Amino acid sequence: MSLHNHVAIVTGAGKGVGRELSKRLLAEGVHVIAVTRNPLDLERLNAESLDIRKKTGTKIVPVAGDASKEETVEQVMAVLQERFGKVDILVNNAGVGIYGTLDQLRVEDYDTMMNSNMRSTFLFTKAVLPMMKERRSGHIVNVASVAGKKGLPNETIYCATKFAQIGFAQALDHEIKDFGIKVSSICPGGINTHFAIGTGRTPGDPRLEEFLDAKDVVEAILFVIKQPPKSRIIEILMRPMSEPLLKPS
Numbered sequence: 532m533s534l535h536n537h538v539a540i541v542t543g544a545g546k547g548v549g550r551e552l553s554k555r556l557l558a559e560g561v562h563v564i565a566v567t568r569n570p571l572d573l574e575r576l577n578a579e580s581l582d583i584r585k586k587t588g589t590k591i592v593p594v595a596g597d598a599s600k601e602e603t604v605e606q607v608m609a610v611l612q613e614r615f616g617k618v619d620i621l622v623n624n625a626g627v628g629i630y631g632t633l634d635q636l637r638v639e640d641y642d643t644m645m646n647s648n649m650r651s652t653f654l655f656t657k658a659v660l661p662m663m664k665e666r667r668s669g670h671i672v673n674v675a676s677v678a679g680k681k682g683l684p685n686e687t688i689y690c691a692t693k694f695a696q697i698g699f700a701q702a703l704d705h706e707i708k709d710f711g712i713k714v715s716s717i718c719p720g721g722i723n724t725h726f727a728i729g730t731g732r733t734p735g736d737p738r739l740e741e742f743l744d745a746k747d748v749v750e751a752i753l754f755v756i757k758q759p760p761k762s763r764i765i766e767i768l769m770r771p772m773s774e775p776l777l778k779p780s
Contacts, residue, residue: 532758534559539619543674544573552748555746558583562614563590564592568595576591617666621656627647644689659671664707675693675697675716679695680697700715715755715766720771721770
């Protein structure tokens with residue numbers, strides 16, 4: 532299905548999967564509102580996508596802000612109304628992982644992960660639903676994790692946030708399917724991005740080369756959102772060949 536002239540919101544667009552997805556959507560003819568905390572990441576995305584946008588005539592609208600804050604969502608929706616007047620795709624990709632045993636993790640770690648991973652998903656989804664319902668079309672994609680399918684060691688809170696994302700998507704599907712709106716979850720294993728650093732690994736760790744690349748996850752997202760109108764992909768579980776299926780690594 533052609534995505535030409537669609538409008539997408541991508542949270543966590545400054546790095547990793549979000550950055551690669553934003554560029555790929557632009558190449559597919561999609562206008563992108565790119566949301567991330569760091570303005571420098573948005574500047575880099577803007578520069579990297581310049582040639583793509585010249586070829587396709589697509590637009591990228593950068594919004595620097597915390598996706599878990601209401602004021603960021605309000606800013607994005609104001610920009611959306613002013614520039615495009617519609618939204619076809621929302622990709623809830625913003626997220627953070629802090630790892631350790633439960634007695635090592637702090638209340639602040641819980642708040643940081645739950646807000647970044649789940650609160651942002653709730654806020655942006657709730658914000659776009661009225662527009663999607665009015666047009667009786669749209670697609671909401673949550674970039675979750677294999678950690679939302681099975682509990683993993685040293686990931687108690689992270690798993691809780693990802694289980695929450697998947698449960699949220701499954702419940703929401705019942706509410707909005709009859710409006711022609713699709714909800715999908717992408718559940719990857721290890722990805723060789725900044726997200727994998729800090730969990731006992733360092734840049735250059737040879738184990739990272741065995742992980743999925745960000746572009747692998749982007750291909751899965753594109754497969755999901757390019758389904759024909761009568762088809763919806765509920766969930767994709769993907770893991771690198773080096774990882775077992777749904778077992779602690």
